[in-house]
Amino acid sequence: MKKVSVVMAAVALAAALFSGSAEAGVPLVNLEGVGGVAFNPLAYPAATYAKGDGQDVIAKPRIGAWYVNLNGSDIDWTTIGIADTFFKRVELSYGYESVNLGPKLFTFNSDLGALSQNIHKSNIGAKALLLEENSFGTKFIPAVSVGTIYKTTTFETAKLGSSVDKEGFDFYAVATKLVTELPRPVVLSAGVLSTRGQVNGILGFNEKRDTVFFGNVDVLPLDNVALGFEFKQGAEFNSFKNANYWNAHAAWFVNKNLSLIAAYANAGDNRSTTKAGLGGGTVVSAQYEF
Numbered sequence: 001m002k003k004v005s006v007v008m009a010a011v012a013l014a015a016a017l018f019s020g021s022a023e024a025g026v027p028l029v030n031l032e033g034v035g036g037v038a039f040n041p042l043a044y045p046a047a048t049y050a051k052g053d054g055q056d057v058i059a060k061p062r063i064g065a066w067y068v069n070l071n072g073s074d075i076d077w078t079t080i081g082i083a084d085t086f087f088k089r090v091e092l093s094y095g096y097e098s099v100n101l102g103p104k105l106f107t108f109n110s111d112l113g114a115l116s117q118n119i120h121k122s123n124i125g126a127k128a129l130l131l132e133e134n135s136f137g138t139k140f141i142p143a144v145s146v147g148t149i150y151k152t153t154t155f156e157t158a159k160l161g162s163s164v165d166k167e168g169f170d171f172y173a174v175a176t177k178l179v180t181e182l183p184r185p186v187v188l189s190a191g192v193l194s195t196r197g198q199v200n201g202i203l204g205f206n207e208k209r210d211t212v213f214f215g216n217v218d219v220l221p222l223d224n225v226a227l228g229f230e231f232k233q234g235a236e237f238n239s240f241k242n243a244n245y246w247n248a249h250a251a252w253f254v255n256k257n258l259s260l261i262a263a264y265a266n267a268g269d270n271r272s273t274t275k276a277g278l279g280g281g282t283v284v285s286a287q288y289e290f
Helices: 002-019
Strands: 062-070 075-086 090-101 117-131 143-153 167-179 186-197 205-222 225-232 245-253 258-266 280-289
Touching: 167 205
Parallel strands: none
Antiparallel strands: 062 075, 062 280, 075 090, 090 117, 117 143, 143 167, 167 186, 186 205, 205 225, 225 245, 245 258, 258 280
16 A cells, blocks of 8 residues: 555655646645545645636546555555545545455454455545645745545455444645745645544554654656655554555656656555554556646
């Protein structure tokens, strides 16, 4: 999962920086369909408005597809999502994930040691832009948004106990700033996430809730290339502990519509006896903006 997130992060930040302005630097469609990087949302709504009638109502949508191959954990992961923005303030999104779990996973839990299952996960997201970037005529105020994601999974949650649900909500707040005063443009983003998700909800939703930190940084060394890093803290519950996720990515903006991303993601030690790590691997993604 982390691998998918990594590639996503690269694409999202790359496209944002390539646009050349805070407005044009809206995020792409991430792993769960949300406007963001790989596994983290950004504060920018994930769509661009076209000139013409109705431009203040509905934007042009974005779509994103990802493929993650975590060889060490026998995981093949594909996802596709779409996001659009309304009234320049409200983002609505949908993401679909198909995760093929191999026979060897999660030594921290003996019940999952021989798990092999094809899991499908759906994500319905909503984000509201509370504060526009550079509001009040300043050059230092970040964009600030809050959002929620409703998630469902087909994972056999009974394998992890009767207290694990098949559906749950994430809530987040995030601030994002495009810094143009440096020699090259830099995107900085940080936020907090309240979640019950076990492996982002792929393995169900815990009865407890935890609040974690996430952050992103990307630089645009060339007008059509972005390089960046992303981090997400793993939520920990009494009976289940997620690993921290991080990735390093590179994105190429082929043209104004198409972006390609390659990344290395690390989703924790898959040999851990205490946390649900998925190991590391490469990720690729293609993103298209209408």
